[in-house]
Amino acid sequence: MEKLLTLQKLFLDKVFTKERYLITKINWSNRLIAIKGARGSGKTTLLLQQIKFYLPKDAEPLYASLDNLYFLENNLVDLAEEFVLQGGTHLFLDEVHKYPNWSREIKLIYDQFPKLKTVFTSSSMLEIYKGESDLSRRVVPYYLKELSFREFLYFKTGEKLPILDLEDILKNHKEYAREISTKLNTPFKIF
Template identity: 50%
Template sequence: MEQLLEKSVALVQRISTEKKRYLYNEINWNNRLIGIKGARGTGKTTLLLQKLKELKLLPTQGTYWSLDDFYFTTHSLVETAETFFKKGGQYLFLDEVHKYENWSIHIKNLYDFYPDLKIVFTGSSIIDISREEGDLSRRMLMYTLPGLSYREYLAFNDLYNFEPITLEDILSKDRKWAEMFPADFRPLEYFEDYLQYGYYPFSIEDKQGYATRLQQLVRLIVEYDMAELKGFDVRNAKKMLQLLNVVAANVPFQPNITNIAKKSDIHRNSVVAYLHFLEQAQLIKLLYASGISLATLQKPEKVYLDNPNLAYAFSTSSPNVGNLRETYFISQVSVRHKIAYPKQGDFLVDNTFTFEVGGKDKTSKQIDSVKNGFVVADDVEFPITKLPLWLFGFLY
């Protein structure tokens, strides 16, 4: 166990606590069992190390372990944690739990047997707690960490530092949200950069190699992480990548299952399930008609990439502008709100508000008869009658 404690100390010493993801302040750190899931590259490990550093505990009191460490190929998590607890352990931060066989059962045992031990763990976005054998859902608080919002991107790059705003603030008739921005703020100055480079925090380290790294990340998710999905045969990883390329070449689009099956070499009876797998991996987003029950797998009305950066990663030329706008909107708004496909307009949010997304010349013609309908316009800073698209990147 000593080698694990030494690795933890080294990692904690190197981590900076100057900039934190929005989720850091929303987590109830006092809870005995906390789970944080999200796609690779969104900053889950950094979140754990920052909290551990701020606790200022001795290595024997608080430690960080990655469960894909070679140590755990020959050592039991429960037995190692038991030793840690007996030597004064109070906080156990576990990373990459989905890479440890039967991880949920082991964590349940630790939770039940050591009531004075606080456990925080992270795992891939593909984790479905409700299906895990350990039945952790009644014992824990679960959080999901998305990529950077536009607001966070500005802050992490030392450009501007603003507080998040709510959807209610954005839609308010008095437009008080405008008061939070200084007169010299130019919201579009870095907007295109965000669409291409801003969603994953590692762009701050290496903007030049970002596209290559993002493509490698997608491969790792499909070929490595998705092996943990129940019902997914890892031998079909190549077909999954083909499907993702088909989606990327056409999004946003209303899927024709037969055509997708032909282009991706996937049996048409499996296409919907595979689309669902890609959504679980936070690589795409599926939009369903309002009022549709998702208890069983349904064919979506529209398919989007998970975020605009992926559009650049998969495109051989500049991505379609309309695609980028809608992908940006759904990626930012879906973090805190439910989105469905409406009969009129582009998006129905929380089953109440309808949004039509377009360029600066977009009119309200398509949603004139819709109650609570709003036009969201790109390429404008502070429009009078419309809502600026960039502003929806300040929701978290």
């Protein structure tokens, strides 16, 4: 487990500070959270940002990617038990679909360690639903969409533009175009 804690520190030191939209929409107080989304959509960064910027000061988190070689010789339930015995409070598991029997072990973790909050991610949508153990009554799922152009503009320029629905854009597109042009000189060039 020490190797995982060392890796966590390295990742946290380099975590990106601009956040995806989903970080404020997740109810992080749930005991078991699943974050699904395409590869490269920002799930790992989301977990690391939650650890670094939003966990209570007295929280003891552990981030682990389940494609780490550590899991060739160690299982998830034993890691969770050791972590809880050492005072761990929040377990963040990335890439669960890369770990055999992940749903069974997450169910055991949920059942055996009622004070432990667990968040897991997967880019394989099918694997989330095909897991051998039924997590449906336990897990609260969220879906992280791919990066929108609005979010890209925020990351590139720092300018936060409002989320608009299609009907509103169709009705008021000229006003929005003028407003965006005053904030950003070249949105099409950036596109």
